[in-house]
Amino acid sequence: MDLLRFATAGSVDDGKSTLIGRLLLDSKSIFEDQLASVEATSASKGYDYTDLALLTDGLRSEREQGITIDVAYRYFATPKRKFIIADTPGHVQYTRNMVTGASTADLGLVLVDARHGLTEQSRRHAVLLSLLRVPHLVLAVNKMDLVDYDQAVFERIVAEFTAFASKLNIPDLLVVPISALKGDNVVARSEAMGWYEGPSLMHHLEHVHIASDRELRDVRFPVQCVIRPKSDEHHDYRGYAGQVAGGVLKPGDEVMVLPSGMTSTVAGIDLFDEQLAEAYAPMSVVVRLTDDVDVSRGDMICRTKNMPTQTQDVDAMVCWMTTAPLRAGQKLAIKHTTRTARTIVKDVQYRLDVNTLHRDLGADQLGLNEIGRVQLRVTQPLLVDAYERNRTTGSFILIDEATGGTVGAGMINTGS
Template structure:
């Protein structure tokens, strides 16, 4: 199977504090020669100041001063690197429970999640929590990296025991594809190069797994959804009568000549042209940014959605969603928020908190209805006007939203429609 060299893979790391997430990313970047010499020099100097013999690989991702001083990851650190086979964006997310919201943010657009487990400790509460969030966010691929194998004498028995532990609880969650890898991020075993210390492991190293991961089918190619971001009226020579509807294809495929419907108005038309900066296209698919022109002159504005006649999202004012609360302050009962869904903005209220999830045990708590920071809950929302929605598991773009506090303009929550 040939991999598109321009294909971008986004992956996130998750694990408990000191499981070696930042060290693993540092090792990936260092061994795949994705770090500039001056960066290496700076890290060498910092490592010497700390009294370390070698490079402190974790420093390659810890961008905040507090992170470097405390040796922990607080914020989501994004790193970009490329190999001859693929481009990558890494979201290095914190392991602490109080940063659950940061993990949700970093993982929301990921194709894959690397979940790190310390070989000495096995599956712990944090492992379950992070796997639950990855499952909630419908991340298609999970790679379980059993790290620090050097500290358990590269034991196959220890690795197999952890695989068994993990499979025991993950079978209850919705996860499509799980791989297991025994690694030592510190020594580089099975990260970029195959380990000579673990001949019993026949699989490929981590970088190879990431380079060859099939992500083409992760995007929904069936449900055609085009949220309109803006209307283009150039009003210049050659484009005097041009009226294009610009945005990014959320899912599905659009072709010139397709019969389409504009929601929420329900007016139908036919696609005349699909335009890009580089010229006209016969077809467009997610996640391309395009401009669509229609055969008919229809009143369309930002927030409307162009869809196929025979495949439409639900237009609703009330729906259920799983919500992760981001804000320090608790949610006020029936407080008004601005909901931002695709390119649409409406006013909304949280009508009801149905239940809260204990992310350590996955149990539902129907008694405690107060929304506190990092809580994950099922809620019922009501909006002032209909939104064109899909379920999050079918479409991560039209199935997700954020809530913004009207008074402070802060993002207070992210939601996934169920």
């Protein structure tokens, strides 16, 4: 079975946590004692229904306020596919959490309340999912039971969102009317909405095609470490461990090691005690080469005629994640794939208003949760691709050298 990672987003109280609880419950991924505890808590609060949001809102402050604050990861499986859910918060002050949860997602699930329609926050989350190049988007119009399953309400929201999405880079969009509380169109088709002819949410999650989303054009293998066993049995073994970031690697392929530019041939690809015929993203493997070339952590193995860009000047969209603002002249550490270097902020070109897509060219800094276009100068060349081409080699994080904390996440616009 393959694995689908999807992130939920939307305004506060649109029902993200309830929807995930419904998916977990109806896919039979909840233990009996968990369900009993949630039912007891719901009854103690005087609810006449089971509050499924309690299954995902794990922090005490989340349960007290009835909102999601941190990114909650949940895992479940059906006979057709395995899933990892990132339940991301809706509040504007937790934009950084939403970016973190959606950065590795194959699909973004944006909820809107059928009573309120599109809000500023649901628009913002659609923009963020577009910026993060999440290839599939589902707009779930929730709480249809509170508008008497009115088709006109649903179609009005569809028209409004479709017009807004035309300004964004969203290659695949599905709009589904649901009721997370009652289970309508979540796992099974709803009899109350016979006018809806599309799939249920679960059916779409199980069948959405994600294999073609993998980057298979450009071979990119960032080296994480060198494997040199100390035993006499394997004293001649030298392998290079890492996670394939793009393309397909096979024994016999002619490759180049960057930044040295040395060439060799793939002698074999190992996964524990097994030798593989090929490796592709996102597999973690050990690659052996026929020649004893100098390879170390931070280097990249690629094809001789298909190389990433080597550059010390990085142009990127950056999401800033800490209270002290990002300014020109600031010095930080940058981690790109397996390579870490130091960088200085050359310029803040503009701040992006993620609600209106307006570019504030007068901005000279980025505050907490703000996104903008930034120019960086790095102390050593990075081996990069544009983020729109490869989400792994096109992204990086910025680190405060004094605290070691992650303070920014970047998406590279171009390779120069």
